[in-house]
Amino acid sequence: MNLYGSLWSSAxxxxxxxxxxxxxxxxxxxxxxxxxxxxASRLEAMGLIKGDRIGLLMKNGPEFVATFYGAMKLGLIAVGLNVMFRRSELEYILEDCGARVVVAxxxxxxxxxxxxxxxxxxxxxxxxEDVLRGGDFHARMATSGPAGWEDGDVKPWAARAEDDAVIAYTSGTTGFPKGAVHTHENILAHLEGVRRHLGFKETDVFLASLPFFQLVAFLIHPVMAIHVGGTVVIQQKFEPEGFLRAAKAEGVTFFAAVPTIYQMLDAASAEAGRALRSVRMGICAGSPLSAELRESFERRHSFRIVHCYGMTETALIVxxxxxxxxxxxxxxxxxLPHVRVRIVREDGTPARPAEPGEIHVGAERALRAYWGKPTETAEALREGWFATGDVGRFDELEHLHIVDRKKDMIxxxxxxxxxAELERVLLSDPRVAEAAVIGIPHERLGEIPKAFVALRHPGTATSEDILDFCREHLASFKVPGEVEIVEPDFFPRNALGKIVKPELRSRLLSDRADPAKNGSVATGVGGLGAFSTRDRK
Structure with a gap:
């Protein structure tokens, strides 16, 4: 079966x-x-054949879903395109994947x-706008269905399980974006594995506000809903009041969101308390919630928020x-039972229990390749494993803990x-809403960590207060060398609301190169190195 077959079965x-x-x-x-x-008929009439790439450049909506499944039926390869891309960004991906058609x-x-x-x-x-053809579409559907609907005699779909289904481009935060290729079989295996773990049923109502051009967000909302025969309520983009209205009106039982969305919903707690009564579970994606927010949110709304781990290269949840x-x-x-994971040291040998190392995912549940990039593919896929570039460890109960990105290590x-370890400690401080830590140059030590912190309530802590909290909970060499208090809108974010650290790092280096942008900095020496504090007003 392919992904179109999943829709057909539910229908x-x-x-x-x-x-x-x-x-x-x-x-x-x-x-x-x-x-x-x-x-599918119109795309076929345009001369598209199995294996051709089709771009999807549109905001969340039924048109996106219908186009995706039309592509799946024909055996086309769908490429989600970020609606915020500028000309050069779109041009790179279109040239790289060799798209023949873009639905926009x-x-x-x-x-x-x-x-x-x-x-x-x-x-x-x-x-x-032509995909559903407005009123004409509904008029034609009033009394009929597709040819062969009643007896099941339909034209066979072109794609096989092992064929490529999507090319999902990475964010490009470390250079030019790379297109992760996933097969129908890999995506279907992930859908079924996650369905079993989270207990999704046809009675579930999914609320989708994360952008569909992001593969994991698309799969966990409309594609999962359709896979189990449920209903998906689509928001073109997240907006708190509309989200809460939709949740209440449609009896929503599940949604996935990033920490920023949970914070905004928590801020509207009076209305959210009534609107989210039907929700049985939420997923927090991208980065962990602060302990304070998670506990208060779950207590107020009486449903669990679960953390999970996955990435574009794994298609869904690991x-x-x-x-x-x-x-x-x-x-x-x-x-999850359908996935293999191991932790390895720098030399490739297995890590000991509780020892941090790079997370490897079994290649059968990872990307088939990076589109048109054999060298990068060979570096990422070795001896049946995909090297994620993330550092993690297992605890004594075999729970996976994400330590950090290898490339982010200081x-x-x-x-x-x-x-990531420093950020977890910072987020355990009830005064802290968001935190991001990056490495900055230091003459004697090479690098020191700098923390950017947004407070839950302005004025409740100074940089020195945050440093004191870190000293209580971290070894001296881990304590940030600098802490800067910032507003929540200070952080550069991607389409999912996740903080983009490379952009934050570039901004910081630019500011340091321009003395006019630097405020007064108090410095001192203690433990293994220097520290300084600075508040952004």
């Missing part, structure tokens, strides 16, 4: 059930299959047409907490310091 079981809700629009499974058949919403067509491959005529553009088991600090839970006077 056959319950054709009149609502599959998608988007504002005032409601699309049943019968209607969704018709729309998918329709868009009208508001984004102008920037698309500025790209060289579209201007040359190498790529055709199909308006996203490890996840059990919603029925109390959390163990900020672990991401146990590795070497302070010969000691390894992992920013």
């Amino acid at each position: 056959r079981r319950n054709p009149e059930k609502t599959a998608l809700v988007s504002g005032s629009r409601r699309v049943s499974y019968r209607e969704l299959v018709w729309a998918v058949e329709d868009v 919403e009208q508001a984004l067509v102008d920037v698309l047409r500025e790209t060289d491959p579209v201007a040359r005529g190498d790529i055709a553009v199909l308006p996203a 490890a996840c907490e059990d919603p029925g088991v109390p959390p163990r600090g900020v672990s991401v839970g146990r590795v 070497i302070r006077g010969g000691f390894n310091v992992y920013p």
Whole structure:
């Protein structure tokens, strides 16, 4: 079976059930299959054949979902395109993947047409607004369904389980984006594994506000909902009041969000308390919630927030907490049964229990390749394992703890310091809402950690207060050399709301190179190195 077959199976079981809700629009499974058949026919008429790449440049909506499944039926390879991309960013990905068609919403067509491959005529553009064809689509669907619906005699779909389904581009924070290729089989195995672990059923109602062009967000919301025969409520983008209205009106049972969204929902606690009564579980993605926020949110709203671990290169979730088991600090839970994980040292030998090392994921549940990049593929996939570049460890109960990114590690006077460990300590301070730690140059020690901290309530702590808290909970060589208090909007973020550290690092280095941008800095020496404090007003 391929991904289109997953939709077909759910539609056959319950054709009149609502599959998608988007504002005032409601699309049943019968209607969704018709729309998918329709868009597949048009793409086929444009000359697309199995293996061709198709770009999806649109905000969250039924059109995105229908286009994706139409591509899956034909055996095309879907490429989600960030709606915030500028011309050069779009151009790079379109050239890299060799897309033949881009389905784009009208508001984004102008920037698309500025790209060289579209201007040359190498790529055709199909308006996203035509995918469901408005009232005409619903009129045609009022009394009929796709050909062969009643007897199941439909045209066979082209893709096989082992064929490529998607190319998901990494964020590009370490250079040019790389396209992670995933097969139908890999995605379906992840969907089924996560379904079993989290207990998703056809009665579940998913609320999707994270951007669909991000693969993990797309798979955990509409694709998972369709896989289990549930309903997905679509927000074009996150907005607290609309999110809460939709949750209450539709009886939402599940959503995934980043810490920023949980903070915004918590700030609207009076309304959220009524609107989220039907929710049975939420996922926190991207980075962990502060202990204070997680505990208060769960207590107020009476549902679990589970941390999980996954990335673009693994398509979906590798490890996840059990919603029925109390959390163990900020672990991401146990590795799911359908995935293999090992921890290895720098020399490639297995790490001892509780010893940090690089996380390797079994290659059968990771990307097939980086599109058009055999060298990078060979570096990442070795002897049946995918090297994630993340540092982790297992505790005595085999819960996985993410220590940091290998590339983010700070070497302070010969000691390894992992920013993620410092961030976890900072987030355990009830005064702290968000924190990011990066390495900055130091004349004597090589590097020292600098912490940027946003407070839950302005004025409740100074940089020196935060340093004192760190000294109580960290070895001296791990204590930040600098702490800067910032506003929440100070942090550069990606489309999921996750803090982009390379951009933060670049900004800091630029500021240090320009004396006019530097405020007064108090410095001192203690323990293994210097520390300074500075508050951003």
